[in-house]
Amino acid sequence: MTTIEVISPGPLTTIQDLGRAGWAHIGVPRSGAADRESLRLANRLVGNAEGAAALETTVAGPQLRFGGAARLALTGAQVNARVGDRVVPMNTAVEIHEGEILKVGGAKVGLRTYIAFMGGIDVPLVLGSAATDTLTGLGPPALRRGDILTLFGGQAGPSRGVAAPPAMSTQPLLHVILGPRDDWFTADAISRLTAEPFTVTPASNRVGLRLDGFPLDRADTDELPSEGLVPGAIQVPAGGQPILLLADHPTTGGYPVIAVVVESDLPIAAQLRPGQRLRFTL
Amino acid sequence: MTDMFTIRAVGDHGVLLELKSNATVHAVAAAARERFGDQLVEVVPGHSTLLLVCQAGSVMPDFSQLATVTLTGSKGSTHADAGSPDASVISIPVRYDGDDLTVVARAVGVDRERVIELHCAARYTVAFMGFAPGFPYLVGLPRELELPRLEVPRLAVPAGSVAVAAGYCGIYPRSSPGGWNLLGHTDVTLFDPACDPPALLAPGDHVRFEPL
Numbered sequence: 001m002t003t004i005e006v007i008s009p010g011p012l013t014t015i016q017d018l019g020r021a022g023w024a025h026i027g028v029p030r031s032g033a034a035d036r037e038s039l040r041l042a043n044r045l046v047g048n049a050e051g052a053a054a055l056e057t058t059v060a061g062p063q064l065r066f067g068g069a070a071r072l073a074l075t076g077a078q079v080n081a082r083v084g085d086r087v088v089p090m091n092t093a094v095e096i097h098e099g100e101i102l103k104v105g106g107a108k109v110g111l112r113t114y115i116a117f118m119g120g121i122d123v124p125l126v127l128g129s130a131a132t133d134t135l136t137g138l139g140p141p142a143l144r145r146g147d148i149l150t151l152f153g154g155q156a157g158p159s160r161g162v163a164a165p166p167a168m169s170t171q172p173l174l175h176v177i178l179g180p181r182d183d184w185f186t187a188d189a190i191s192r193l194t195a196e197p198f199t200v201t202p203a204s205n206r207v208g209l210r211l212d213g214f215p216l217d218r219a220d221t222d223e224l225p226s227e228g229l230v231p232g233a234i235q236v237p238a239g240g241q242p243i244l245l246l247a248d249h250p251t252t253g254g255y256p257v258i259a260v261v262v263e264s265d266l267p268i269a270a271q272l273r274p275g276q277r278l279r280f281t282l
Numbered sequence: 283m284t285d286m287f288t289i290r291a292v293g294d295h296g297v298l299l300e301l302k303s304n305a306t307v308h309a310v311a312a313a314a315r316e317r318f319g320d321q322l323v324e325v326v327p328g329h330s331t332l333l334l335v336c337q338a339g340s341v342m343p344d345f346s347q348l349a350t351v352t353l354t355g356s357k358g359s360t361h362a363d364a365g366s367p368d369a370s371v372i373s374i375p376v377r378y379d380g381d382d383l384t385v386v387a388r389a390v391g392v393d394r395e396r397v398i399e400l401h402c403a404a405r406y407t408v409a410f411m412g413f414a415p416g417f418p419y420l421v422g423l424p425r426e427l428e429l430p431r432l433e434v435p436r437l438a439v440p441a442g443s444v445a446v447a448a449g450y451c452g453i454y455p456r457s458s459p460g461g462w463n464l465l466g467h468t469d470v471t472l473f474d475p476a477c478d479p480p481a482l483l484a485p486g487d488h489v490r491f492e493p494l
Contacts, residue, residue: 021324022324024324024326025410025485026416026473026480026481026483026485027413027417030324138475177294179290179291225329226329227329227333228332251326251411251412252411252412252413253412260296262293263293263339
């Protein structure tokens, strides 16, 4: 049973798995890894089940001291990571020895790096998940200096599914499906949604990307009664600046959703940094 | 009933059913769970919509079958007289000591006792949930108590606060910012993830308030 001491946590490092699905009707967000594909890949690389609990970093990574041997893999946002004078490559399973210190630097491309450990992180589950939900506070708190993480023991399966992930684009194109409330917007807003670029603002987080761009005007200015929301939903408050919902989004809301990003492009959205531009396409 | 709802796409593995009434939402939700439960990741009632989310990458079932759902015999169907005894009504004890009770009474043009009387006489239904885990949006509020949200929301509303705004009554499961008019508070636990079920209330449930 290996333990890991958090020497420094990085700006925001949380424990994530694939989240707590099935509770949205009582107001519990799914949460879980913002970039689910990178979490899955990291877990496959160390031989875990795809949904094992791992770390999700934001902008920069933590420093961790290992109280025992471990196998880990880094995926997602590209970072410089070292163990002593050894470079830890991305998307590769690496063996760590007792007493060694992993230092994960700032992300060069992308926003969130996933660090999976063989066995997975052993934390109490809340509604079946180890995920930290930053909206509701469910799940374990974000990592703090001095925290001790415990890994599940036992031998995991072989490393697998090591196809290299696609390179992250600096100005990505996200595929959307119009609706469910595209009819609440002017024809001009619909065409601008896919014609104009949007910029990710610093107010973005795991709840959603707050975007800045040409305002998307409504044709219907009534209040929409609250309805269920999904990750990827592009909701538009009265000001016309859209919010692209991510993993910790509220379960219901009354801003009309003009379009929804397809599931396979959500990992791209989760890796966008403040200041980055993106485009939507049908 | 072929005109029972319209279906709108929600991304590549969800749909939003737009329904005629909140009672219909609960009836169709129950039917959706029964018929398609193993294919659905989430069944999320809204005020007059039902969101159905399937597994990513799966083929979505034909939800238009749900148009045959009738309101008889389903959970959300009962529109019994508010005065009739009903074992399925969840009773929530309230101490009417909310910071806005006097202001509400003045706005409504009655005294505080009459506000409490009006609030307790009604039978409510959990229309949908959200805002926070376990927070119910209750419909059934007497017309007199339909008030707008506060102009300046509070930074911290105490846990258990029973409040009204925007045509709904709500109960804050824990302390949070909030802009509703506070009538009182309850000591009942609305949400505890260690309990089964984790939330006291679920969409479609009926609720009554009892003054302490």
